[in-house]
Amino acid sequence: MAQKQLLLGDEALALGALHAGLSGVYAYPGTPSTEITEFIQAHPLTRDRKVHCAWSANEKTAMEEALGMSFAGKRTLVCMKHVGMNVCADPFMGSATTGANGGLVVAACDDPSMHSSQNEQDSRFWGTFALVPVFEPSSQQEAYEMMRSAFEYSESRGIPVLMRLTTRLSHSRAAVQCADDSDALPQNALKLPKDERQWCTLPANARVRYRQLVQDYARFEQDAAESPYNRLQDGPDRSLGIIACGIAYNYLMENYPDGCPHPVLKISQYPFPKELIVKLSGMCDRILVLEEGQPLLEERMHGVFATGVRVSGRLDGSLPRTGELSPDCVRQALGLPANKEFPASAVVAPRPPALCKGCGHRDLFTALNAVMKKDYPQGRAFSDIGCYTLGWLPPFEAIQTCVEMGASITMAQGAAYSGLWPAVAVIGDSTFTHSGMTGLLDAVNEKSDITVCISDNLTTGMTGGQDSAGTGRLEAICEALGVDPAHIRTFEPLPANYPEMERILREEIEYHGVSVIISRRECLQTLRRHAKK
Amino acid sequence: MKQDIILAGVGGQGILSIATVIGSAALSQGLYIKQAEVHGMSQRGGDVQSHLRLSSDPIHSDLIPHGAADMIVSLEPMEALRYLPYLSPEGWIVTNTVPFQNIPNYPDIDKVLSELQRLPRAITLDVEAAAKEVMSPRSANMVLLGAASSVMGILDPAKLRDGIRRIFSRKGDAIVDANIKAFDAGLKLSGQCRK
Numbered sequence: 001m002a003q004k005q006l007l008l009g010d011e012a013l014a015l016g017a018l019h020a021g022l023s024g025v026y027a028y029p030g031t032p033s034t035e036i037t038e039f040i041q042a043h044p045l046t047r048d049r050k051v052h053c054a055w056s057a058n059e060k061t062a063m064e065e066a067l068g069m070s071f072a073g074k075r076t077l078v079c080m081k082h083v084g085m086n087v088c089a090d091p092f093m094g095s096a097t098t099g100a101n102g103g104l105v106v107a108a109c110d111d112p113s114m115h116s117s118q119n120e121q122d123s124r125f126w127g128t129f130a131l132v133p134v135f136e137p138s139s140q141q142e143a144y145e146m147m148r149s150a151f152e153y154s155e156s157r158g159i160p161v162l163m164r165l166t167t168r169l170s171h172s173r174a175a176v177q178c179a180d181d182s183d184a185l186p187q188n189a190l191k192l193p194k195d196e197r198q199w200c201t202l203p204a205n206a207r208v209r210y211r212q213l214v215q216d217y218a219r220f221e222q223d224a225a226e227s228p229y230n231r232l233q234d235g236p237d238r239s240l241g242i243i244a245c246g247i248a249y250n251y252l253m254e255n256y257p258d259g260c261p262h263p264v265l266k267i268s269q270y271p272f273p274k275e276l277i278v279k280l281s282g283m284c285d286r287i288l289v290l291e292e293g294q295p296l297l298e299e300r301m302h303g304v305f306a307t308g309v310r311v312s313g314r315l316d317g318s319l320p321r322t323g324e325l326s327p328d329c330v331r332q333a334l335g336l337p338a339n340k341e342f343p344a345s346a347v348v349a350p351r352p353p354a355l356c357k358g359c360g361h362r363d364l365f366t367a368l369n370a371v372m373k374k375d376y377p378q379g380r381a382f383s384d385i386g387c388y389t390l391g392w393l394p395p396f397e398a399i400q401t402c403v404e405m406g407a408s409i410t411m412a413q414g415a416a417y418s419g420l421w422p423a424v425a426v427i428g429d430s431t432f433t434h435s436g437m438t439g440l441l442d443a444v445n446e447k448s449d450i451t452v453c454i455s456d457n458l459t460t461g462m463t464g465g466q467d468s469a470g471t472g473r474l475e476a477i478c479e480a481l482g483v484d485p486a487h488i489r490t491f492e493p494l495p496a497n498y499p500e501m502e503r504i505l506r507e508e509i510e511y512h513g514v515s516v517i518i519s520r521r522e523c524l525q526t527l528r529r530h531a532k533k
Numbered sequence: 534m535k536q537d538i539i540l541a542g543v544g545g546q547g548i549l550s551i552a553t554v555i556g557s558a559a560l561s562q563g564l565y566i567k568q569a570e571v572h573g574m575s576q577r578g579g580d581v582q583s584h585l586r587l588s589s590d591p592i593h594s595d596l597i598p599h600g601a602a603d604m605i606v607s608l609e610p611m612e613a614l615r616y617l618p619y620l621s622p623e624g625w626i627v628t629n630t631v632p633f634q635n636i637p638n639y640p641d642i643d644k645v646l647s648e649l650q651r652l653p654r655a656i657t658l659d660v661e662a663a664a665k666e667v668m669s670p671r672s673a674n675m676v677l678l679g680a681a682s683s684v685m686g687i688l689d690p691a692k693l694r695d696g697i698r699r700i701f702s703r704k705g706d707a708i709v710d711a712n713i714k715a716f717d718a719g720l721k722l723s724g725q726c727r728k
Contacts, residue, residue, distance in 0.1 A: 006556050006566065115571060172569035172584075172595035175560055247595070254594035327598040339600030340622050345614035347640040347648055351543065353579035354635065387577065 007176045009169035010035035012140040013107060015178055016147030018045045021185035023074035023102070024052030026062035028434060029463035030081030031116040032170035033109035037079055038466075045181050052076075055460075057469045058405070058434040059084035063091040063106070070095075070104040070160075071199060073191030075151050082110040082121040083404065087435070089126075095160045096130040097201050097209050101193040103151030104160040109170045112293055112324035116462075118385070118404065120322065122293030123164045127270050131217045134162045134270040135229070136246035140174040142268065146229070148185070157216065157223075166292050168324065169247050217271065225275040229268035232276050234283075237261040240334075241284030241309075243277065245297060248290035251330040272297060274305060281307040288333060289313035292325050354390060360521035361388040363493035364426070364455050365398040367501035372398070372424070376509065379422035380415065384408040384436070386428035387462045388455050399426055406435025412450045413443045422509045425452045430460040433470040437481060443514045444482035451508045452516045455493075457523035465526040478516045487515035494521065535588035536687040537597045539616045542608035543633045544581050547674040550700070551606065552583050554678060558688050558696030559587045569595040578635050580612055587687050606681045608660070608674060609633045610645045627656040627681040627723075629673070656680050658726040663718045672715035679719025680726065690720055 007015065014036045017025070027037040040046050041053045052069070056062035059080045069076040078088070085092065085108050092106065108123035127134035135150050137143040143165065150161040193199060198209045224230055242260070244252045245267045252260060265280045267273065281287055281301075287309050289298040298313040312318040318333040319325065331338065355362050365388075372379055383389060383399035384407060391398045401411060408425040416423035427436050432454050443450055456474055460466040470477055478488050489504050491497055501519070508515035522530075538555070542548040552568055559566045570583040584597045599618050605626045607613035613628035620626065626649060632642050649655050660676040669675070675697065682690045694713055701709045 004560065006560055168569055168595045171571065172567055173556065174567045174592075174595075175565070250593040250595065252593075254598065326596055327594045331598065339598060341600035342617040342620050342622075342652075345617050345648060347644050348611055348615045349636060349638045349640055351578075351580040351612075351636055353544070353577040356577060390577070 002177055002179060004175045004177055006173050007140055007144070008035055008171060008173050009137070009140050009143050009165055010109070010171070011039045012144040012176045013137075013147055013163065013165065014039035015043070015176075016144040017077045017105070018043055018051070019179050019181070019184045020148040020151045021075050021187045022051055023076060023187050024066065024069050025077045025079060026052070026056050026066040027079035028056055028059050028062055028084060029460050029466045030084050030109075031463055032111055032165075032167045033079045033081045033084070033107065034463045034466070035170070036077075036107060045184060049187060055467050055469070059088040060091060063088035063095070066104060067091060067095055067098065070100045070102045071193060073102040074188045075103040077105050077107060079107045080109070081117065082108055082123050083117065083119065084108070085121070085123055085126055087405065092126065093130050094201060096132050096213060097206055098199045099158040099209075100154045100160045101158070101191070102188050103154040105147065105150045105154060105163050106160055107163040107165065109165045109167070110293055111167050113167070115167055118402070120293070122296055123162065124270060124293065124296050127162050128296075131213050132160055132162050133157070133220045133224070134164055136164045136268050136270070137169065138247050138249045138266070138268055140169070140172070140176050142229070143169065144176050144178055146268075157220065159216065159220075164246070166247060166324065221271040221274060224269045224271055225273040227269040227273070230273045230276060231266045232280060233264050233266075235260055235262045235264065238263060238283055239285050240288060241265070241280045241286070242288045242290065243267060243280065243297065245291040248292050248325055248330070251325050251327045252290055254327040255331045255334055255336055272300065272305070277301070277305050278307055281305070281309040284309065286310040286312060288318065290319070290325065290330060290333070352393065354393075355387060356524050358524055359387070360457055360493040360519065361391065361455050362396075363495060363498075363501070364453060364519040365391045365396040367493070367498050367505060368424070368426070368453070369396065369398050370498070371502050371505045371509070372422070375506070376422050379424060379509075380420060381424040381426050382408045382411040382415065383426040384428065384431045386431050388426060388428055391426070405431055406439055409436050409443060409450070409452055410439035412452070413439065413446065413448045416449045417446070421449060423450045424509070425450060427452065427454055428461070429454055429456040429458065429470060429474060430468040432474070433468065433477070437477060440478065440483070440514070440516070441481045448514055449512045450514055451505070452514070454516060454518045456518050456520040458520070459523045459526045461523045461525065465523060465529065474518055483514055483516050487511055487513065488518070489515070490518045490520060492521050493519045534687055535586070535590070536604070536685060537602045538585040538587075539597060539602045539605045539619050540583040540585055540607070541605060541612040541616055542581055543612065543635070544577055544579055546608040546633065548581060548583060548608060551674050551678050552585055554693060554696040554700050555585060555587070555688065557699050558692045561695065562688065562692060564589060564687065565592045567592045567595050580615060582616060604681060604684065606677060608677060610642070610649060610657070611640065614645065614648060623654070625654045625656065625684045626652055627677065627684070629660045629677060630657050631659055631661055656684070656723050656727045658719070658722050660719065663722055664715050667714045667718045669711035669715040672712045675712045675715035676719035676722075679716035680723040682716070682720055683723035
């Protein structure tokens, strides 16, 4: 019996995976992807079927673990936010060479408009780059259904599938028609790859395999042209033809409640179905390309798929070059009159996010400012990704940099070598185990003159409080990496402890080697949750 | 028939429980629903909003177009004004009047309230006081939902009460009753707080 459930796009994808016989999810939390793994962790099928669902240390380890599961013949899902793709780029590119044995789906959730991210990246590029097919659902229902198709496709073509979502699908709920849990497909049995050669990417093997992959890619393109997820529908007004990728299709249809008068090509499976694109171009005077993210197809329309037809989109100013699409900007690009609206209010002030009242990061920044601003104004604090990045904002303005996961320790090291002193790093516990440990090893080997503050709130805070890989073992990890135990210091960040905190910070800044200060107090959000239990 | 609602507030105020109740009621009525929300960094004391769309016909966009919202429902008065361009010329604003002042440059509250009063259709009330009055101090968001239900054509109050029962039943009868009382208080007050 089918039933309707109200699900986020992330949750629909997760349920689709479980119902398609998933054996394991591997992930590191990151907005807007986190809810995929959390849904799987909480689902009864996961317990009954012993589906792997523990968080990984980072996206690279997650991707590799999943690759191992695929090698063993099982269906597996890797989840991350778009920048996680950079972290796992090496095994992801490698997985195109090894291919997939058990179905392997990599879900990348992009965040155009940077609601909670440091950049805009369109993960569809990875598909073209790695020669891997990409699925891009346009609705929650499609997200649910596509998981099964993606696993089947991955196994039938022996290739990983990249599943691309964006914020507005990941974090939007809709009623999804889904199967009962009792009708979930059985999990795959352990089954080794038919040809194990391609799983060892020695040049001799990789060359053979890469030639094969390039041939396969032409096949993927043909599959996309025949896919039920890519649909060319005709319309009476051929002065304009529209190509809508992923959720852009919804913004198009929103503006034509009685049906679109123009021919439309809806794309949700890649490589781009060249055949259909050329066909549409031949039918219409002008093509408008709607794609959430970067103008990947639009650029091709000018080059690779050039048919001489006039092309509009993000590159000619019809649509904004940056940021996510909306029904309104698509409406404008379609040349439809704007809706009547109230003018924006002049009294409204911005309300940026802020650290919670009483948060331990606040106390660390207060003490750090008391030391740095007073005694070491020439010094700099290099920081990292997490709630504590908000320490850049007033009233703290305690940190000066944030680039990507782990860059605090390594940038401090480079700056210290260049003569900057004091060079302080501020990094969270989960970010430290994600990508900070190897940088600390470099610093130890070089005897860098840096002071590393690990702001340990015992959780992965910014994404809602997931387990942090090094909880309870940070001192042991730092010592094992070679930091002198005399210079691994710990304090509890509380106003009552400011004198002690400032003294320790001063002492370790004055020590001309690698020191690690662990500022440890539980995240207030997880503390509240634990208290309720 | 459709109802497009912008839910607004400050992270932690409880707009998502309002969305959950409406969503449950809509699903039981066989309505189409889409609800886009913001997670992540903006939870922390920043502005939060959710686009909630209900319709008897399939819904395409997860986002509400400008000038199309039938209602802005806000737990904070300045946050209600933030989304004004989304409001349809015939739309309602239903908002709490008590400011949440966690920024140094929060505008003069009288200016905020008088701008709300200048709008053609607004229901403004102190939802926290109303919740305390009926001994349900933690259900201020349900007071707001009750007030909004008076102008929400697509779902009648009885269906929303059923939604409250379903969503809060896990937490026991006392919690369900407190939320229903708060909802009814908001519904009752909506008449006199309307302009």
